[in-house]
Amino acid sequence: MLVPPKKNQYALRAIFELAKHMDQGPVKISEIATAQSIPLRFLEVILNQLKASGIVDSKRGFYGGYFLVKPPNQVSVGDVMRFLSRDLSPSDCIACVSKTSCPFDGQCAFSSMWIRVKQATFNIYDETSFQDLIDREQDAGWSSQQ
Amino acid sequence: MLVPPKKNQYALRAIFELAKHMDQGPVKISEIATAQSIPLRFLEVILNQLKASGIVDSKRGFYGGYFLVKPPNQVSVGDVMRFLSRDLSPSDCIACVSKTSCPFDGQCAFSSMWIRVKQATFNIYDETSFQDLIDREQDAGWSSQQ
DNA sequence: AATATTCCCGACTATTAAAGTCGGGAAGAA
């Protein structure tokens, strides 16, 4: 309950992996898939979609792969999550906001609470950059210091 | 994405309805279903489950129905949400907390962020009592002032 | 030019959880 879809988690982990390889040239999908234990063909779909966000870009051919467009401190988890929910109906993003999700069409006692929950969530997403994530991994000693 | 399941929303709305009828004797499932636009047979299942939480209780027969055990200011949204996720695996409640949901078994850069999101969410749930919800409905003029 | 490598694209299938239904049984009141 309330856990982000696996697709979103895969997207975040893939971008995190790209962030760790910033300025080292394109990273192949297969490398990312291995490093982050993501099903290869599924990751293809995900990364390909993410290009439309302007967060990542790609290059084909021998030395091809994916790479981050902006430095990791200028990309936040919020950017990714917002993009992945771009063409969802409002009622899939927040409860009690439309007739389909609420019999009172948002004029209900709960709506302000749902809005606050969403805001609190995105506050955290927005203040978490991929550089922050790299730093946390370092600080915790989890990075396999390649 | 990230919207609580309809079942949970139904549960909250049903309890909200009970809260509004506090000290007026048991409320029939059919009344609740009508007032809150919840499928009747589904609501039967939900309310019946909720009895195990100690939040509601019921009485059968002619003047039977459901009622709140404690006054609305002593029951929070958090109580309900927590109960409804009681027998979910940890990985269904939060991302990156076990091997099944995270290849690094929680030792990953994202885990602290997911934990913070969950905490922020439940902070809001916990500080929202059903009396608060009644008051909000009143203040907004949405209650059908019976 | 030929080949190898990599991303690209659309369509497809599989799996799972959520949502909702149903028939009949038990308690309680009139």
Next chain:
DNA sequence: TTCTTCCCGACTTTAATAGTCGGGAATATT
């Protein structure tokens, strides 16, 4: 004893997520 209401288990349906597949298009190497 009848009516009303909750109770219980099993069942079906629906929809979203997750994941796969075959082949095509760039790009670089030889």
